[in-house]
Amino acid sequence: MSDESEMAFPGLELPAAPAAPVYRVLARKYRPANFDGLLGQQAMVQTLANAIARGRLAQAWLLTGVRGVGKTSTARIIAKALNCVGADGQGGPTITPCGECEPCVAIAAGRHMDVVEMDAASNTGVDDVREIIEGVRYAAVSARFKIHIIDEVHMLSKAAFNALLKTLEEPPPGVKFIMATTEVNKVPATILSRCQRFDLKRVPAEMLADHFARILEQEQVAFEVDALALVARAAEGSVRDGLSILDQAIAHSGDTITADAVRDMLGLADRGAVRALFGQALTGDVAGLMAAIARQYDLGQDPAQLIRELLGLVHGITRQRLAPRRDPLLSAEEQAAMDSWAQALTFPRLSLLWQMLLKGLDEVQSAPVPLQAAEMALLRLCHAADLPDPGSLVRQLQQNGATMAGPAAAAAPAPAGAPAAALPAAPPVAAPGMGEVPASFEAMVALFRSRSEARLAHYLTDDVRVVDFAPPRLVLAAQGLPKDVPLAIVRCLDEWTGQKWQVDWQADGGGETLREVELARLAALEAQMRADPTVSALMTAFPQAELTPLKLSA
Numbered sequence: 001m002s003d004e005s006e007m008a009f010p011g012l013e014l015p016a017a018p019a020a021p022v023y024r025v026l027a028r029k030y031r032p033a034n035f036d037g038l039l040g041q042q043a044m045v046q047t048l049a050n051a052i053a054r055g056r057l058a059q060a061w062l063l064t065g066v067r068g069v070g071k072t073s074t075a076r077i078i079a080k081a082l083n084c085v086g087a088d089g090q091g092g093p094t095i096t097p098c099g100e101c102e103p104c105v106a107i108a109a110g111r112h113m114d115v116v117e118m119d120a121a122s123n124t125g126v127d128d129v130r131e132i133i134e135g136v137r138y139a140a141v142s143a144r145f146k147i148h149i150i151d152e153v154h155m156l157s158k159a160a161f162n163a164l165l166k167t168l169e170e171p172p173p174g175v176k177f178i179m180a181t182t183e184v185n186k187v188p189a190t191i192l193s194r195c196q197r198f199d200l201k202r203v204p205a206e207m208l209a210d211h212f213a214r215i216l217e218q219e220q221v222a223f224e225v226d227a228l229a230l231v232a233r234a235a236e237g238s239v240r241d242g243l244s245i246l247d248q249a250i251a252h253s254g255d256t257i258t259a260d261a262v263r264d265m266l267g268l269a270d271r272g273a274v275r276a277l278f279g280q281a282l283t284g285d286v287a288g289l290m291a292a293i294a295r296q297y298d299l300g301q302d303p304a305q306l307i308r309e310l311l312g313l314v315h316g317i318t319r320q321r322l323a324p325r326r327d328p329l330l331s332a333e334e335q336a337a338m339d340s341w342a343q344a345l346t347f348p349r350l351s352l353l354w355q356m357l358l359k360g361l362d363e364v365q366s367a368p369v370p371l372q373a374a375e376m377a378l379l380r381l382c383h384a385a386d387l388p389d390p391g392s393l394v395r396q397l398q399q400n401g402a403t404m405a406g407p408a409a410a411a412a413p414a415p416a417g418a419p420a421a422a423l424p425a426a427p428p429v430a431a432p433g434m435g436e437v438p439a440s441f442e443a444m445v446a447l448f449r450s451r452s453e454a455r456l457a458h459y460l461t462d463d464v465r466v467v468d469f470a471p472p473r474l475v476l477a478a479q480g481l482p483k484d485v486p487l488a489i490v491r492c493l494d495e496w497t498g499q500k501w502q503v504d505w506q507a508d509g510g511g512e513t514l515r516e517v518e519l520a521r522l523a524a525l526e527a528q529m530r531a532d533p534t535v536s537a538l539m540t541a542f543p544q545a546e547l548t549p550l551k552l553s554a
Helices: 003-008 042-054 073-081 102-109 127-136 157-170 205-219 225-235 238-254 260-265 273-282 286-298 303-322 330-346 347-366 370-384 390-399 406-411 441-450 454-461 484-497 513-532 534-539
Strands: 060-064 115-118 147-152 175-181 196-199 465-470 473-477 504-507
Touching: 003 157, 042 073, 060 073, 073 102, 073 115, 073 147, 073 175, 115 127, 127 286, 175 441, 205 225, 205 238, 205 504, 225 238, 225 260, 225 534, 238 406, 273 286, 273 330, 273 370, 286 370, 303 330, 303 370, 303 441, 390 513, 441 454, 441 484, 441 513, 454 484, 454 513, 473 534
Parallel strands: 060 175, 060 196, 115 147, 147 175, 473 504
Antiparallel strands: 465 473
């Protein structure tokens, strides 16, 4: 008892203050302690098991993958697997470390002196690597292998990587390196070639949801299955991210983790409301659509997130149509709605809905008032829902007596507001090879283009008229050419063909330029297309549509 206590309360001893409970977050509490606890990495575990069983251990391993899939945990499990001695102290390297012997316990606690972890994000320099190089010269104190775990190895400097190369390729006996990174593209090829690489996969959402359910049962927390499905989707394949979200959901929900609470916590739209909104857009219910958007906005829904949810719904329907499968994370109601839309909507219609929503998302993200942009995007969706796709429209017109004839079939215009198919270009003229003389003026222009003389090719196409073409003698007509152009043309022809060319220039005469010939060809082709019965019917049905000519070559 202190003097202060005696002075304040003579003869009274105060009880010691209870120690505050130490809470461990789920991501640390349920970190896997052995390979059985790793989720979704069976291929890597099988490879390591075979290597350990046959004694074919690499000197270095590189673990890569997105955040939270278990790279650092895997490195520690490998360290335990290589140094485990078993409960009786007589065991050797094993794929199933006991977790009870002194090496296993010390490595799990992070206090084993022969298993050294370095965070390369805060130790990036060559001096930090030099400490590793000096340390590997000494044998392990008590473990079978001295192991260096380098996390976020891509953060090392170029000099540090170079300093590590020799030691990494030929480490002393009993030394192993395990490196982990989320950005393997930043690791030099010289490092990659000295390591066995394991790419840890994203964990499937179904597997994450089952894992979270087992954890919540141990934590004695009630939950809704739909809530765990939302958490698993939000984790995007990362176990750590999912457990962090689950921790937050427990604190947010109280006694029971509900789907509504998770949706509110993550700022997600009500999936039932999204399906209703999509159905209103398909049926053209403008009044209901506007009311539903306003209701979601009043509930705090972000307009951009609403469009993203609709994009996800369209993607899911498309997959269900093209590759049907049962998603265990979907409720029976959601699955029934997906099946119904997958049967009713064609792939061209789904593709159109996807493109319109994708464009709408760009507009919402850049608009000064996102709600207004979202409303306009969904109104476009509503009015486009009952438009036939181009293929159906052509079939309808053909049934009404119009026929697709000739090149017009490739140039049928799209519905109003969308560009028409481009008019076909003239067949390209092949450029002559080195030392060959061009057989025509068009071939000569193609030769200049093939030799990256775009400026001279432009003048030959737009301004030069042919009076006489008899290689290696030419008579050309042009006005207003820069003074260096005629000399440059002759010099290039001499060099490329190996012959001496004579080019005479005059101000007038000659036929049409190649540009004029191409414009006349396209005008005639457009007239031919407009005379086609199918194109004429399409232009009548969609007055704002137009035939778009190809952009002419420079």
